[in-house]
Amino acid sequence: MNERNGSYLTDNIDKIHTTPMGAERIKRHLNLQIDDVVAWCKEFVAGADVITSRGKNWYAYGRGVVLTINAHSFTVITAHLDKAKICTTRTMSPSSHEPFPERPQKLAAIGCCGIDCGLCPRFHTVGSSRCPGCGGEGFEKLHPSCSFKTCCADKHRLEVCGQCGEYPCPKYADREKIERDSFVTHKRMFHNLEQIKNHGTDSFIAQQKIRVAVLQDLLAHYDDGRSKGFYCLAAALLPPEQLKAAMTEAANEDDRKKKAQRLRASLQKCAASAGMKLSLSK
Numbered sequence: 001m002n003e004r005n006g007s008y009l010t011d012n013i014d015k016i017h018t019t020p021m022g023a024e025r026i027k028r029h030l031n032l033q034i035d036d037v038v039a040w041c042k043e044f045v046a047g048a049d050v051i052t053s054r055g056k057n058w059y060a061y062g063r064g065v066v067l068t069i070n071a072h073s074f075t076v077i078t079a080h081l082d083k084a085k086i087c088t089t090r091t092m093s094p095s096s097h098e099p100f101p102e103r104p105q106k107l108a109a110i111g112c113c114g115i116d117c118g119l120c121p122r123f124h125t126v127g128s129s130r131c132p133g134c135g136g137e138g139f140e141k142l143h144p145s146c147s148f149k150t151c152c153a154d155k156h157r158l159e160v161c162g163q164c165g166e167y168p169c170p171k172y173a174d175r176e177k178i179e180r181d182s183f184v185t186h187k188r189m190f191h192n193l194e195q196i197k198n199h200g201t202d203s204f205i206a207q208q209k210i211r212v213a214v215l216q217d218l219l220a221h222y223d224d225g226r227s228k229g230f231y232c233l234a235a236a237l238l239p240p241e242q243l244k245a246a247m248t249e250a251a252n253e254d255d256r257k258k259k260a261q262r263l264r265a266s267l268q269k270c271a272a273s274a275g276m277k278l279s280l281s282k
Contacts, residue, residue, distance in 0.1 A: 185236050242267075
């Protein structure tokens, strides 16, 4: 494998890390208000517009940002604003005074690429590491750029790719790679976009609100402190009717831990009957 090809970096994205000093440097240079800098860097690399190698380093370029990564150790050394890119972005969007123009969005719970933002663990996190969703306020200042979002929202001024007459474009050619999970499942991305393409955003949002509401109920009444990721996955992949039925069965348990165990077992059974596993596939 060519270790100087950008795909080598993305294929080894789990090796990316940084030092405490590096984390502080990155936060300071980009004015990031986040806790998990490594997760931010991994997301940035995954969505980078361009990845190049020069000398001992990789350089990942996104909207207005350059990330420098040691090619041997995968250590993120630093990050800084790409002034040339910022100027270009502002020229394309003259009404914006920031290098990260906000995206027009009815609901933050769906990403341009079809990912279920509203069913992601970080969407339901309390604190500075919370993600507001791809269309949420402040997303651009907390997360790395994404080539899908750059094309869909910034270039075409659309909410999701399913609204575009060119969908599915070459960006979606490698379906196997796109459906590879991160910290949130990617399994419904194509399904979501097809739903929007064929039935419109209002219909999709109505259904998504039901899933989000069920997930909120799960987290409020059935979480034992360790099940958030599992419930997010179940809410994304299983029909709301099955989720509600399983919740009703488990509601009889008084102990929160036992209630969660019973519910997890029931949801795993529902998934197995549909030929699925409630686990991330990275």
